[in-house]
Amino acid sequence: MLFKDVIGQDHIVGQLLQTIRENRISHAQLFFGGEGHGKLALAIAYAQFINCTDKYKFTTLDSCGVCKSCIKYNKLIHPDLHFIYPVAANKTIKEKPVSKMFIKQWREFLIGNNYYVSLSEWYEKIEIERKQAGINVHDCNEIIRTLNYTSYESEYKVMIIWMIEKLNYQAAPKLLKILEEPPDKTLFLLIAQQTDQIIPTILSRTQLVKIPKIEDKQLAEACATKLDMGNYDTQSILSLANGSFKEAVRMLQQSDQRKGQFEKFVTWMRLCWTPDIPKLMGFCDQIARESRENIKSFLLMGMSILRKCLVMNYTNDEVIVVRKEEEGFFSKFSPYIHNTNGHRFSEEFNNAIYHIERNANTGIVMLDLSLTVARLLKIKPENPAS
Ligand SMILES: [Zn+2]
Known part of the structure; x- marks a missing residue:
């Protein structure tokens, strides 16, 4: 995901780039805003840019898209890029479901939807019942295990946690601990729709990045270029x-x-x-x-x-x-x-x-x-x- 493929949000992109330029990347950030504003797209573009090895080769401020790191990021298969999202048991995965078990569907889901996705579509994609879905304690254990290895290839290990408001209460202490004492060069990007449903102690450990609505002009451009508008007004x-x-x-x-x-x-x-x-x-x-x-x-x-x-x-x-x-x-x-x-x-x-x-x-x-x-x-x- 490149910044140029994010719809609108120039102001936020500018802010994010500034944190990198000034070398003050906060290790835990919470991107929050309405569905379809581009929170996840921005987070992935940000992580890709941080790890792009050729980012300053060109005049435009964006990932190069073709370096070794970018190629893996484009397919979401970079070994230092990790995702956590709400899951639940389904017909195939019956016990102790964790995000890793759904990674193939997750990649298809993101890439197939140009990184603009909704929770209900995700539940549908992996055929789970929404009432049971959440980010569970097994997944938080998984985070700790994963991040304790040194990074394989890039400077930063990135952990993107999508829909942090779905974090189970029992799982919160584990996540809190790692947010308080993060391994070196680890970046947590938390994504949420509403901050009022997030466990306050988690909220207080993160730097908030509010993602506003997409401006009409830019949304219109995106509709014209990315969607088949036919005769629609x-x-x-x-x-x-x-x-x-x-x-x-x-x-x-x-x-x-x-x-x-x-x-x-x-x-x-x-x-x-x-x-x-x-x-x-x-x-x-x-x-x-x-x-x-x-x-x-x-x-x-x-x-x-x-x-x-x-x-x-x-x-x-x-x-x-x-x-x-x-x-x-x-x-x-x-x-x-x-x-x-x-x-x-x-x-x-x-x-x-x-x-x-x-x-x-x-x-x-x-x-x-x-x-x-x-x-x-x-x-x-x-x-x-x-
Ligand atoms: Zn690159």
């Missing part, structure tokens, strides 16, 4: 991504799916408004062929649209972010959702979801809901929004 993806590259990727993946669902919802509301009973019956029959989970998520999305309509009527428009392609629908439809009928919509939708979860006939539930929606849409507001 970059601006609306940016406003919803909120400075997170991970979120932008997610939005894009969901966009297609959502677009279809949104259009379906618009059709449904039109049929309810008319109301065109034969067509409504056809519509409900068609929906009833989908899985219960799909129908549920369709209704949940519908509820969020209705809620958005309601808020739009009563608050400043700027609070609500609406996709460009959906603006037309919202401006026409939202006046029909107001304080007099708004709560009824959510009651009825929740009720439908309740029955769908309990194996009721989905076609009947949907038709029933459609007829209720048709009725609710005709209710006039008692206190119209001014």
Whole structure:
């Protein structure tokens, strides 16, 4: 990972480079910030730069990418680069799971996602249940064992601990001890999303490096160069991504799916408004062929649209972010959702979801809901929004 491949964060990169230039690399640093801001990417780029043997050969301040150390860093196989991350037993590894056992998947995971990753994706990748996952005492013993060897090839041994907030309480004393008395030339880079969930004694032993949101301009550039934006409106993806590259990727993946669902919802509301009973019956029959989970998520999305309509009527428009392609629908439809009928919509939708979860006939539930929606849409507001 080179600094040039980190999205934005020029200011942080500058700060990190300065610590190296001034020879004041703190041995334990905590990079914290939101998902998709690039904490892990920065930490790896920083470690790679520190160990790059040709870093000052060029005028640009970045790792060379081709020296012996960089080549191993590029593949995450450098013998002095170590990773710890939350793990748990899965189908193949049943006892005393430690990070090392998952290293192959970890490398694939990072490289395959350009180093922008999320915890839930990791759990999915190694097929573990999130409720049991954590950084455990076996892994902390492993850290001590690993770091007690002298470094093989480079000046610095680097230990990157991803998601330190997942450190188990029983494991904390072990880690603390090594943070207090670190072996020479060892660099601990801890990564976290939120500092308030980190054990305070760990927190107090590290130097904090806050990784802010990615600026819109740089996020837009990254979206344009790294993602296939097709016909999507970059601006609306940016406003919803909120400075997170991970979120932008997610939005894009969901966009297609959502677009279809949104259009379906618009059709449904039109049929309810008319109301065109034969067509409504056809519509409900068609929906009833989908899985219960799909129908549920369709209704949940519908509820969020209705809620958005309601808020739009009563608050400043700027609070609500609406996709460009959906603006037309919202401006026409939202006046029909107001304080007099708004709560009824959510009651009825929740009720439908309740029955769908309990194996009721989905076609009947949907038709029933459609007829209720048709009725609710005709209710006039008692206190119209001014
Ligand atoms: Zn190099």
